[in-house]
Structures are given as structure tokens and as C-alpha cells.
Amino acid sequence: MSVGFWTSLLSGMILAGLPLLFASLGETISEQSGVLNIGLEGMMLVGAYAGFVAALYSHSPWVGIIAGIAGGMIMSAIMAVFCVRLGLDQIVVGIAILLVGEGLTSLLHGAQFGTSYPRLEGMMHIKIPLLSEIPVVGSSIFSQPLIFWIGIGMVLLVRWVLRSTNWGLNIRAAGEKPAALDAAGVDVTWTRTAAVLCTGALAGIGGAYMAIVGSGIFVPFMTNGLGFIAIVITMLARGRAWWALGGSFLFGICLQIGTSLQVAGINIPNDVIFMLPFLVVMVVLVIFARQAYLPASLCIPYKRGLK
Amino acid sequence: MSDSVNGEITAGAAEIPRETLEAATIPIKVAPRSKYKTGLAQVSRAILAIIVALIVGGIIILLLGRNPLLFYADIFRAGVLHNGWQDSVTRMAVLLLMGMGYVVAFRGGIWNIGGDGQFLLSAALIAGAGPALLSAIPMGWALIILSLIGIVVGGSWTVLPAYLRASYGLNEIVTSVMMSFIGVYLANILIKGLFRSEETTVPQTDVMPFDKLLPKIPGTIIPVSIFVALAAVLGMHYVMTRTSVGLRLTVMGANARAAMHAGLKVKRLIMGGFFASGAFIGLGAAMEILGVWGYMRADWNPKFGLTLFALVFLARLNALAVIPLTGFFAVLTIGGHTASRNAELPNDFMLLLMGLVLLFMTLAELISIGKAGRRALGRRIVQALRFGREP
Numbered sequence: 001m002s003v004g005f006w007t008s009l010l011s012g013m014i015l016a017g018l019p020l021l022f023a024s025l026g027e028t029i030s031e032q033s034g035v036l037n038i039g040l041e042g043m044m045l046v047g048a049y050a051g052f053v054a055a056l057y058s059h060s061p062w063v064g065i066i067a068g069i070a071g072g073m074i075m076s077a078i079m080a081v082f083c084v085r086l087g088l089d090q091i092v093v094g095i096a097i098l099l100v101g102e103g104l105t106s107l108l109h110g111a112q113f114g115t116s117y118p119r120l121e122g123m124m125h126i127k128i129p130l131l132s133e134i135p136v137v138g139s140s141i142f143s144q145p146l147i148f149w150i151g152i153g154m155v156l157l158v159r160w161v162l163r164s165t166n167w168g169l170n171i172r173a174a175g176e177k178p179a180a181l182d183a184a185g186v187d188v189t190w191t192r193t194a195a196v197l198c199t200g201a202l203a204g205i206g207g208a209y210m211a212i213v214g215s216g217i218f219v220p221f222m223t224n225g226l227g228f229i230a231i232v233i234t235m236l237a238r239g240r241a242w243w244a245l246g247g248s249f250l251f252g253i254c255l256q257i258g259t260s261l262q263v264a265g266i267n268i269p270n271d272v273i274f275m276l277p278f279l280v281v282m283v284v285l286v287i288f289a290r291q292a293y294l295p296a297s298l299c300i301p302y303k304r305g306l307k
Numbered sequence: 308m309s310d311s312v313n314g315e316i317t318a319g320a321a322e323i324p325r326e327t328l329e330a331a332t333i334p335i336k337v338a339p340r341s342k343y344k345t346g347l348a349q350v351s352r353a354i355l356a357i358i359v360a361l362i363v364g365g366i367i368i369l370l371l372g373r374n375p376l377l378f379y380a381d382i383f384r385a386g387v388l389h390n391g392w393q394d395s396v397t398r399m400a401v402l403l404l405m406g407m408g409y410v411v412a413f414r415g416g417i418w419n420i421g422g423d424g425q426f427l428l429s430a431a432l433i434a435g436a437g438p439a440l441l442s443a444i445p446m447g448w449a450l451i452i453l454s455l456i457g458i459v460v461g462g463s464w465t466v467l468p469a470y471l472r473a474s475y476g477l478n479e480i481v482t483s484v485m486m487s488f489i490g491v492y493l494a495n496i497l498i499k500g501l502f503r504s505e506e507t508t509v510p511q512t513d514v515m516p517f518d519k520l521l522p523k524i525p526g527t528i529i530p531v532s533i534f535v536a537l538a539a540v541l542g543m544h545y546v547m548t549r550t551s552v553g554l555r556l557t558v559m560g561a562n563a564r565a566a567m568h569a570g571l572k573v574k575r576l577i578m579g580g581f582f583a584s585g586a587f588i589g590l591g592a593a594m595e596i597l598g599v600w601g602y603m604r605a606d607w608n609p610k611f612g613l614t615l616f617a618l619v620f621l622a623r624l625n626a627l628a629v630i631p632l633t634g635f636f637a638v639l640t641i642g643g644h645t646a647s648r649n650a651e652l653p654n655d656f657m658l659l660l661m662g663l664v665l666l667f668m669t670l671a672e673l674i675s676i677g678k679a680g681r682r683a684l685g686r687r688i689v690q691a692l693r694f695g696r697e698p
Contacts, residue, residue: 038480042662078666088669091418091480092620096665099613103659104367110653111371220653228484235481269499275492278485282467285482289475 009253009260014148015214017252019044019206019223021151023230024237024244025158026202032162032239033195034175034297035083038094039075041227042101043200044207047072049105051208052218053112055120064212065147065205072204073197075101080196084189087301098227106220113218120216147209152245154202159241171195172239175295178302188302203227225278232281236288239295254280352671353621353628357635359671360663367659373650381649386642393528397599398637402618403536404591405611406629407543408461409619412584414547415576416560417472419584421483422612424490425464429457429589431494431512433596434603435502438513446519454593461589462582464490469581473574479581491608498605510605521598530598537630539587544626556580609640614661621668 023040030037037043050071055064075097082093162168170191173181178188210226211218229251237243258273365375385391405422412419433453440449468482504513521530547553559566559576567573596603618636622628640657647654 086673092665092669095613095616096662099658099662103655103662106653106655107659225488228481232481271492271495275489278488281485289471289477
């Protein structure tokens with residue numbers, strides 16, 4: 001295996017793993033607060049589309065990322081109103097959001113760009129002096145776009161919020177025993193609403209990253225199951241942000257390894273490459289099936305006075 | 308309950324004042340809302356959800372700069388008028404069978420979301436094995452064996468998620484979706500590799516001889532697969548409403564723990580219900596390939612899976628109610644294809660529309676809180692449709 005192979009594997013791992021990281025961090029917050037967000041992929045797609053359009057017209061990736069956050073949050077606001085406020089079933093509404101996200105972005109893209117598929121200019125990379133001179137690691141890990149470092153910072157932030165702040169405690173209480181949180185005088189509905197909106201924002205960043213930094217192009221259905229893989233990572237990470245990071249980059253390798261092997265001159269059919277991450281997910285789930293954990297009150301809407 | 312209690316009180320209490328007796332009987336007396344009225348309310352809510360979704364979908368089309376009235380008119384023209392209705396009825400066969408796959412799963416509280424993988428993998432194996440089998444043995448036997456292949460493949464693709472759910476309580480939504488993606492790509496690998504026809508440049512399977520496919524209803528282009536589907540619907544309705552298997556599934560769907568305490572073999576029910584779900588979807592694939600196409604292209608994915616999800620919920624998991632809804636949906640998919648092409652839009656309007664239908668359906672159910680219609684639909688589904696858990 002050549003240097004080229006390892007470089008492309010490492011940088012590809014980060015490229016492919018980052019959207020997973022953002023999405024699974026978002027899903028972590030949501031699941032910890034007791035809301036299972038099956039529509040994650042729909043939020044990512046809307047974030048990707050909004051981010052792509054904004055970046056295309058403003059020529060600024062940051063405007064795009066912010067638009068992606070807004071797009072994801074709008075979709076998650078639907079989830080917040082339907083599932084948290086009105087107490088409707090999270091799975092049904094989640095699938096509705098997935099379908100709306102897929103259909104809406106595909107229609108918008110088709111109507112706006114037809115078959116032209118415009119491309120964004122290469123987005124900025126930040127090279128850390130000295131460190132980026134190291135052979136394999138330097139040109140892969142230490143010359144990533146700034147958003148990579150934002151992702152790492154987000155892991156720390158989510159970990160800190162969930163573990164060490166009052167608000168994080170509220171979120172976890174809302175997921176484990178909402179009645180207790182309510183008795184303590186904290187509004188469960190607002191706690192969950194805020195958590196769901198954070199999820200939308202993070203999923204939106206993940207989607208916008210895919211379109212703006214990852215590929216520089218929006219393609220309908222471009223998330224292609226990543227949202228569901230992020231849910232699996234979250235289930236296995238059990239609310240621990242560092243595990244979400246590890247899991248995301250692990251699956252990032254799975255997503256990337258086929259391309260890297262092609263770089264190294266080994267030819268594998270595309271379908272096998274696409275299938276690989278899902279196969280790995282199933283193998284991991286079979287091995288760690290007992291370890292997967294979901295909060296006690298996940299998927300159960302909270303309504304004061306109802307048992 | 309009320310009859311026996313009333314009987315006892317009135318029989319053994321001659322000297323109790325009449326008013327006391329009446330007062331005692333009042334709380335027991337519950338006026339049952341007529342089944343007919345409840346059904347009517349449910350139907351009107353379903354129709355309301357569809358209409359609102361169509362309106363909102365139309366507004367979105369308008370915002371995209373297309374004429375929604377023209378769009379819907381195109382759907383109607385291509386899906387119903389001239390010979391469009393024959394295409395729609397043909398499409399209904401596969402939709403009904405897949406719908407039955409969802410009915411049996413959701414009744415048991417099993418979220419089989421991976422229908423697309425089960426469908427495509429079955430279709431690929433049928434299309435791959437079909438040409439050789441049809442030329443080797445008599446047509447009737449070949450068609451039966453191919454259908455069985457579909458049933459077995461579709462069913463066995465659910466075994467792993469079912470086992471993980473039954474043994475470890477692992478959420479089957481995620482596992483069935485993962486298996487679905489694996490199935491979709493595996494189907495492509497098979498068609499581009501093992502089953503690839505040497506006669507075409509586009510990767511696809513060999514084409515089965517047209518006269519050896521499922522026969523058509525005389526005078527139409529509709530294959531007899533629609534009768535298979537209707538028989539499956541009637542059978543499903545019978546099993547769900549009149550047999551102990553159906554009751555056991557419904558009880559498990561209502562409350563898995565209670566089912567376990569009642570002595571039901573929950574593990575076996577989950578495995579069986581999941582398998583039956585995949586089997587119906589595989590049979591649907593068989594009817595689509597053997598009745599309509601006769602071959603399968605690589606990367607073909609009609610994405611019936613998640614869109615049908617909305618319809619089955621709209622039908623409140625009632626097998627018979629799925630029939631008119633799939634009829635409507637078949638017209639939408641057949642006509643939507645033409646309408647999208649005419650409007651120069653991608654053919655994904657159905658995804659959006661079905662997502663909207665799901666959203667508005669849950670809202671419509673919300674409006675009717677506290678009214679009748681509290682049928683034994685299953686705990687998770689009751690939850691789906693009204694506030695919180697039952698008080």
C-alpha cells in the first residue's frame with residue numbers, strides 16, 4: 001500500500017465521517033432528551049440543499065453553513081411541534097419528515113437547476129504550519145477545512161453540555177424520567193423542543209458540509225442512508241460524544257475505503273463499495289446488539305397528568 | 308360485564324328504591340357509538356388528510372413555477388383516461404401485496420421499514436432465475452416456483468432484524484433499513500454480475516419470453532396478478548379479524564409485555580410476523596416482474612417502500628381499506644410519471660405528497676381526540692394517533 005493510499009484513506013475518512021459526526025451528535029442530544037429522530041436524513045438533505053444554494057449565490061461557504069443550519073432547524077421545528085408539543089408518534093412523523101425532505105429537495109433541485117448540476121468552487125483549507133508537513137498525516141489530518149476543527153470542538157461542547165451543565169442534566173432527565181423533571185419544576189416540553197432544534201441545526205451543518213465542502217455539488221438523495229447510519233452510531237455511543245466521534249470516523253473509513261483502493265489501483269465494483277458501510281453496520285450491530293442502549297422514555301411523548 | 312351486574316342487582320334487591328337502582332346502573336350504561344358512524348369518521352379524516360396534502364403539494368408546485376391544475380390534470384389523464392386505468396390496476400397488484408406486508412407487520416407492532424431491499428432482492432433473483440426456469444420446465448410450475456422464490460427471499464431478508472429484535476430488543480427500524488440498503492446493492496451486484504444478459508449493452512437480466520409471463524385478463528392488458536393480490540387482501544382480512552393468529556399479533560402490537568404475560572410466544576410471533584411481512588413484499592416483487600416487466604434493469608428502484616407506509620397507516624391497518632387507497636396511489640404513480648415529465652420535474656413528487664399525507668393524517672387524528680374510534684389498533688399505533696399514552 002502506497003503513501004497515496006493512506007493519505008486518501010485518512011483524508012477521505014474525515015471527509016466522509018464529518019457529516020456522520022455532526023448528525024450523530026445531533027441525534028445524541030435528541031435521543032438523550034427522549035425524542036427518537038428518524039427523520040434525521042430528511043433534515044440533512046434540507047440542510048444540504050439550503051446550504052448549497054446559499055453558498056452558490058453568496059460565494060461564501062459560511063453563509064452556506066448558516067443556511068444549512070436554518071434549513072435543518074426548520075425541518076426539526078416540524079418535529080418539535082408535532083412530536084413534542086402535540087405528542088404525536090415520533091416514528092410516523094420522523095418518516096414523514098424523511099419523505100418530505102427527500103421529495104422537496106429533489107423537486108426544488110430539479111426545478112431550479114434541471115440537469116445542469118452547478119458546482120461550487122473549492123472551499124478553503126486551513127493548513128497548520130509545521131504539522132501539515134508530516135508525510136501521510138500532515139496532508140490528510142492537518143490540512144483540513146476549518147469545519148473539521150469546528151466538528152471536534154462540537155464534540156467537546158456537546159460532551160460538556162450533556163455532562164457538566166444544568167441544561168444537559170435537564171435533557172437527560174427528560175429522556176429518562178420526564179415526570180421527575182416536571183416535578184422539579186422544569187418545563188419538559190421546552191427542554192425537548194430545544195434539544196430537537198439543536199438536532200436540526202447539527203443535522204443541517206452535516207448536510208451543508210456534504211454539499212459545500214464534501215462534494216461541492218448537490219445531488220438529490222445524496223445522503224443515501226447516512227442519516228440512518230448516524231442513528232446507529234448514536235445508539236451504540238449511548239450518549240457519549242467521544243464514542244460518536246470514534247464511530248463516525250470508523251464508518252468514514254468504510255465509506256472511503258473503496259475509493260482509496262481504487263486510487264491504489266484495485267478495482268472493486270461501485271455497488272460493493274456502496275454496500276460496505278451498511279454491511280459493517282449490520283456486523284457491528286450483531287456483535288454489540290446487547291450493548292445498544294436507548295433512554296427509558298425514548299419515543300414516549302410527555303403530557304402532564306398522563307401516566 | 309354490564310349485563311351480568313345489572314342482572315344480579317335487579318334480581319336480588321326487591322326493596323331497594325327505584326332511584327338508587329337507576330343511579331347504580333347509570334355508570335355502567337355506555338352508549339356504544341355505532342360502528343358505521345366511527346367508520347365514516349375515519350374515512351372522512353383519511354380523505355381530509357389526502358385533500359389537504361394535495362392542496363399543499365399543489366401550492367409547492369405553484370411555487371416551483373408550474374401549474375398545479377395542469378399537473379393534476381396530467382396525472383388524471385395518464386392514470387385513468389384512455390387505457391391509463393389498466394396500467395393503474397396493473398400497478399395495484401404489487402402495491403396491494405406490499406401493503407399487506409406492512410399490515411401484518413404493523414399490526415404486530417413490528418416496524419418493517421426495509422421493504423425496498425426485500426422487494427428488489429426478490430425481484431432480482433426472480434428476474435435472474437426466470438428465463439432459464441421458464442425454458443426448462445412447464446410454464447405453470449415455473450411461475451409457481453418463481454413466486455415461491457420471491458416469498459422465500461423476501462421473508463428471509465427479514466430474519467436477521469427479526470432475530471435481533473426478538474432476542475435482544477434491538478430497534479428493528481434501524482436494522483431493517485440497513486438490510487434494505489444491503490439488499491438494494493446486492494440486487495444490483497447480482498444483475499451486473501451473475502445475471503447480466505449478454506445481449507444488451509445496458510446491464511439487465513435476460514428477458515423472459517412474453518407469452519410465458521402471467522396471462523392477461525382477456526380483452527385488457529391487466530395480468531392476472533391483480534387477482535392474486537385481491538385474494539391476499541381477503542385472506543389477510545380474514546386472518547386478522549377472524550383467527551387466533553390475527554388476534555395474537557394484534558395483542559402483541561398493543562402491548563408486547565402483556566402478550567408475554569398472557570402466555571403468547573412473543574419471540575415466535577415477531578419472527579413469524581416479520582417473515583410474513585417480507586414474504587408478502589417478495590410475492591409483490593414476483594407479481595411485478597412476472598406480470599409486467601419480464602426482466603429487471605440494474606439500478607431500478609420504484610421506491611414503493613416508504614411511500615406505501617403512509618397509505619397503510621391511513622387505512623388504519625385494515626386490509627380492506629388498503630384497496631381503495633392503493634387504487635388512488637396507483638393512479639398517482641402511473642399518472643405522476645407522465646405529469647412530472649410534462650412539467651419537467653423529477654419524478655419524486657410522490658415522496659413529498661406521501662410525507663405530507665402522513666403529517667396531515669396525524670393532525671387529522673389529533674382533531675378527533677376524545678371521540679370514538681378507539682379500536683384495538685395496537686399501543687404504538689394508538690400512540691401514533693392521539694395524545695400520549697392512554698390515561
